[in-house]
């Protein structure tokens with residue numbers, strides 16, 4: 001067992017060792033604990049680890065080279081990511097195949113990540129019959145590398161475009177922070193991913209609340225869908241120690257409107273170019289009848305976490321409380337919202353009580 005050997009962490013590096021989200025460590029029984037409202041995670045989220053850390057400098061990321069401190073002790077997406085041996089991880093998964101519907105390997109920006117990710121993916125796929133996603137690092141990868149990942153057994157990829165517009169991408173990930181990432185390369189990687197892995201099997205991560213308008217985010221998600229991608233949506237949460245640690249989260253009503261937009265776009269129930277917006281480019285109308293929109297909102301589905309699914313077609317990567325604290329103001333629901341949640345969501349959307357109109361009223 002290799003839990004909590006932080007003093008020896010320079011030796012605990014990939015491909016033999018991986019960091020694992022705290023939620024995944026709880027799922028595999030490495031850590032004790034229960035989630036708020038008994039939420040359950042069905043994806044084992046893994047992250048490559050090296051003593052030299054990540055070479056990128058993204059302003060909002062807990063792993064950024066901009067951030068002081070040792071890589072292995074940096075928090076990421078609100079929680080610690082303890083290190084475990086790959087062979088221990090495989091053993092635990094084999095003991096809990098009923099609980100694990102997907103595995104995700106997140107790359108960081110280090111050249112050696114490419115062969116190591118291939119190696120880890122092969123070992124996992126040879127050991128367990130559970131689908132594997134790769135959260136890829138487009139800056140490192142060529143077309144042939146994506147093909148090699150598919151040949152190694154991965155069936156889906158995520159591309160963390162994160163920002164909805166090129167100026168924001170440059171500001172927070174590119175030249176603005178002295179980072180290596182390029183907007184065009186990320187979109188090209190997504191296009192290549194769809195070509196290699198198939199329609200719906202590659203998708204961007206987008207993070208709402210980075211200064212984009214609702215129209216810009218809607219159009220970015222539509223661009224992804226038109227390419228064959230499906231969006232995995234996040235609400236910005238300030239990562240302690242990052243350059244943006246003092247930036248606030250987006251207002252809840254804004255995030256709820258974007259969640260609804262994502263669902264309608266990805267399920268091809270409406271299109272961003274059919275939405276209407278107010279003078280501040282906030283969504284006013286989704287181009288649907290009131291009955292259609294009521295049905296969608298009341299289903300609660302748009303407000304669940306959007307992430308890679310398991311073989312049963314249900315979202316496996318539901319990341320409980322990864323971008324909001326446990327409590328009544330859940331942003332991405334890791335389970336289907338109940339009637340009380342939907343009532344709360346309707347209030348947050350400022351949805352009219354009457355079922356007769358679909359225009360979202362402003363406060």
Ligand code: SF4
Nearest residue numbers: 104133158307308317
């Ligand atoms: S949605 Fe989850 S499983 Fe899919 S690529 Fe993103 S982090 Fe990985």
